[in-house]
Amino acid sequence: MISEYSRTSVTLRDTARFSTICIHAGQEPDPSTGAIVTPIYQTSTYVQDALGVHKGYEYARTQNPTRAALEANIAAIEGGRAGFAFASGMAAEGAIMTLLEAGDHVVVTDNTYGGTYRLFERVLRKFGLDFTYVDTSQLDLIERAITPATKMLFLETPTNPVLGLTDLPAACEIAHRRGVAVVVDNTFASPYVQRPIRFGADLVVHSTTKFLNGHSDSVGGVVVAVRDDHIEWLRFVQNAEGAILGPMDAWLVLRGTKTLPIRMERHNANAMVLAEYLAAHPKVAKVHYPGLPSHPQHALARRQMSGFGGLISFQAGSLERARTVLNGVRLMALAESLGGVETLISHPATMTHASVPPERRAQLGITDDLVRVSVGIEDIEDLQEDLAQALDRV
Ligand SMILES: *Cc1c(COP(=O)(O)O)cnc(C)c1O
Secondary structure, three states, X not given: OOOOOOOOOOOOOOOOOHHHHHHHOOOOOOOOOOOOOOOOOOOOEOOOOEOXXXXXXXXXXXXXXXXXXXXXXXHHHHOOOEEEEEOOHHXXXXXXXXXXXXXXXXXXXXXXXXXXXXXXXXXXXHHOOEEEEEOOOOHHHHHHHOOOOEEEEEEEOOOOOOOOOOOHHHHHHHHHHOOOEEEEEOOOOOOOOOOHHHHOOOEEEEEOOOOOOOOOOOOOEEEEEOOHHHHHHHHHHHHHHOOEOOHHHHHHHHHHHHOHHHHHHHHHHHHHHHHHHHHOOOOOOEEEOOOOOOOOOHXXXXXXXXXXXXXXXXXXXXXXXXXHHHHHOOOOEEOOOXXXXXXXXXXXXXXXXXXXXXXXXXXOOOOOOEEEEEOOOOOHHHHHHHHHHHHHOO
C-alpha cells in the first residue's frame, strides 16, 4: 500500500509490489527539468512569488523536496502513512520520545541498542520519563511490566548481537489491549525482511545509516507513522527541534533504498551460508542466527521475517580464540556498524557493548568469546575462505 502522503509517480498503482515501491514510491520526475532522479535540493530557502504566494516551500528546515521524496519512499516501503527523516537514528528516536510527557512509563526490550539505552537512561529520565527493561521475547514479562502509567512499548527485534526475537503480532496485541503504543526499531532486520506495521506496530524507527542506505556513507534516521495524532506531532516536532536529515544524505539514502531488495536477498543468502558453515565448524562453540533450525525462535522467525537478515554472531570458545579470528580476517573489516555492502566483523564485549557492565553482558548472552558479523554482499566463497583461514589460526 502506497502512503496517501506520498508524492507518488503517476504510474505507481496501489497494487505495486515491494521492489517497485522501493524504486518508485515518492519519486517523480523533477518538475522543472524532468530529471528522473530527485535532485539534491541544496538550498536553505525558497523565493516566494508574492507576499503569501509560494510553491509550498518556505524554509528548508521545514520542507525540502529531496527529504520529502525520501520520507514518502520509506513510508511506502514500511507500509505506513507518513515518514520523517532525521539527522541520525538517535535523533529519530529522540523525536519519537517527545510524544510522551513527564510521568509516562515505557517498557523496553532489555537488549536494546546501546545508544537507545543511553538516551533513555542518561537524557530522558531527567525529564521525568520512566523505563522498565524486560526480555520481550517472553510475552508474559511484557504483560507484567505494563502499569497504568505505561504509554509506550519500545521493541527491537532481532536484538544485537545475540539475535533474540520478539513475537510482534502478540506483543502488539498485548500493548494495544492496555492502550499502549508500540514502537519497533526495525534497523537490524530492514523492511525487506520484516514490516512491523503489518503486525500492528504504531511507529517504526530506523537508523538509515545501516541497511536502508546500505553503503556505509551516510548517517541518518527515519520514523514511519500510521496514526493521525502521531503524524501531526512528528511533523511539528521535526520542525520545532530541527534535527532534520540534510538533502545530500536524503539523496544517498534514496539511492540506497532502490536496491534494498536485491541487496537484502544477497545479505540473507550470504549470512545463511556462513551461519551453516560456522555451525558445522569444529572450532566454533555456538552460532546465533534466526535462520538456523537450532535457533530457539526459528519458528517465529519463519512466521514474521522473510529471510533471516544479514547479521550473525558466534562464540569462538574463549576471548583469546575470538581475538585470533578478529585479528586474522583479511577481507572482513574490523569495525562497528552494520548493514553496508561490505562485511564487517566486531567484538561486542569490547566494542559496541563495552559500556555495559560485565554482569549485565553475561545476562544478555554477550560473552567475551562472542564475535558478530554483518555479512556483506561480496562473493560468498571469498567470505567463507576468509573465515576459514582466520579459524585455521585458532
Ligand atoms: C545504529 C543503530 C541506532 C542508532 O542510529 P544512528 O544512525 O547511529 O544514530 C539505533 N538502533 C539500532 C538498532 C542501530 O543499529
